Amino acid sequence: MKLSRPVTKQPPETIVALIDVVFFLLVFFMLIGRMDATAPFDVSPPTAETGADMPSGGITVSVSATGDLAVDGIEVEAGALDNSITARLTSTSETLVRINAHRDTELRHVLPLVSRIEALGARDVVLVVTPETTPPVR
Numbered sequence: 769m770k771l772s773r774p775v776t777k778q779p780p781e782t783i784v785a786l787i788d789v790v791f792f793l794l795v796f797f798m799l800i801g802r803m804d805a806t807a808p809f810d811v812s813p814p815t816a817e818t819g820a821d822m823p824s825g826g827i828t829v830s831v832s833a834t835g836d837l838a839v840d841g842i843e844v845e846a847g848a849l850d851n852s853i854t855a856r857l858t859s860t861s862e863t864l865v866r867i868n869a870h871r872d873t874e875l876r877h878v879l880p881l882v883s884r885i886e887a888l889g890a891r892d893v894v895l896v897v898t899p900e901t902t903p904p905v906r
Contacts, residue, residue: 826864826892827856831881833872849881853888863891 829849830838837844839852853865865885869878882893 826862826866826894827853827860827890828866828868829853829881829885831867831869831873831877833870835873835877837881850884850888853885853890857889863889864894865890865892866894866896868896 828840830841832838835846837846837849839849839856842852844852856862867878867881867885878895882895885893
């Protein structure tokens with residue numbers, strides 16, 4: 769008597785392993801890829817000068833954490849800032865303006881201020897910073 773074995777069906781191939789590989793590749797390339805826009809030309813950011821002496825003379829514009837302004841220690845309204853700086857630039861023949869902003873001041877208060885001061889005729893605008901007391905960890 770001849771016994772025949774039943775025909776075994778091949779289990780269908782699963783693509784679960786392939787999906788896992790594709791998912792890992794996707795995550796890998798997302799982690800190593802650059803997500804920011806790159807400039808079409810070389811951009812070298814400026815280097816901060818820590819420990820350099822502050823230039824003497826000039827006008828000091830102070831900006832509080834809430835955006836309030838003062839020129840040489842006298843509080844001024846935002847609308848009167850241009851007149852106050854122009855008067856000081858012409859009376860003292862200074863071209864240097866220091867901006868001393870509180871560390872919690874939002875950038876939206878400082879950047880337009882730099883543009884306004886330059887438009888008024890200041891040749892040099894210096895941002896006052898506090899150097900770190902401890903060296904950065906690398």
